[in-house]
């Protein structure tokens with residue numbers, strides 16, 4: 040018999056996966072913020088750390104609503120994204136280049152989250168978990184706003200880096 044027999048099993052598994060991922064992200068964000076040079080980038084990362092803490096509470100609420108165990112299922116994808124991001128940041132020259140490397144790494148994580156929460160939100164609706172779907176949608180929107188904010192910060196840093204180079 041397979042472990043994930045139905046849509047509810049799959050939903051639960053994916054939630055536990057994101058619960059693991061958010062707990063990983065919470066550890067990575069302060070380290071990144073410390074290494075950021077641009078004050079806007081630092082502020083964006085710090086703000087997203089607070090949002091991520093709130094997302095963990097939201098996920099715990101979803102577990103309660105659905106009657107699932109609050110369990111962290113190891114998420115290989117986030118492990119890989121964070122590891123790769125860390126080495127990219129470490130290999131980059133301090134200043135604008137490192138900031139841009141950080142944004143690149145952070146946006147990959149945001150896009151992974153957007154994909155995951157989009158699917159989770161859809162499945163929650165299909166399963167009739169309306170309140171859970173609402174919470175998951177709130178998280179999804181936070182991730183989208185963060186991604187857009189990072190793009191804005193990125194544009195500013197690129198312009199500065201180009202001006203310097205000119």
Ligand SMILES: [Fe+2]
Pocket residue numbers: 061064091094152182
């Ligand atoms: Fe998140």
Ligand SMILES: [Fe+2]
Pocket residue numbers: 087091148149152182185
């Ligand atoms: Fe995020």
